[in-house]
Amino acid sequence: MIGDIIVVDTCVFSYRFKGHSLANNYEKYLEGKTCLLSFQTLGEIINWALKNNWGDERKKLCMQVIDEYYKIIHSDNEIVGWFAFVRTVRRNRPISVQDAWIAATALALGCPLLTHNAKDFENIPGLKIITEYTA
Secondary structure (H helix, E strand, O other): OHHHEEEEOHHHHHHHHHOOOOHHHHHHHHOOOEEEEEHHHHHHHHHHHHHOOOOHHHHHHHHHHHHHHEEEEOOOHHHHHHHHHHHHHOOOOOOOHHHHHHHHHHHHHOOOEEOOOHHHHOOOOOOOEEOOOOO
């Protein structure tokens, strides 16, 4: 099962939803996988909708896409423990709260994190990062 699941970072979700050209780079990693979103990513998406005054149709479409292609992973005691771990191991190079929750989700599930922002997740023991970003 673990090889069949992947946590999708907010940036990759955004590329896919907006039809950004970078989305094409990530499709091969998602084929045949159960795609997961952290509750944190869902919060970021809803924040975008509110902040940018999305109309009802765009909000509805976004939620349909999420419902059809993603499973939301909500926080539990294990994810909270991993969150504390991530924030602790990155204390000398702070990580945003948002990214720490997303990393914690992948760590708790023992699956890779698909992101275009790999630098945000560097030096987290046990976290497998998949990216197409090249400097």
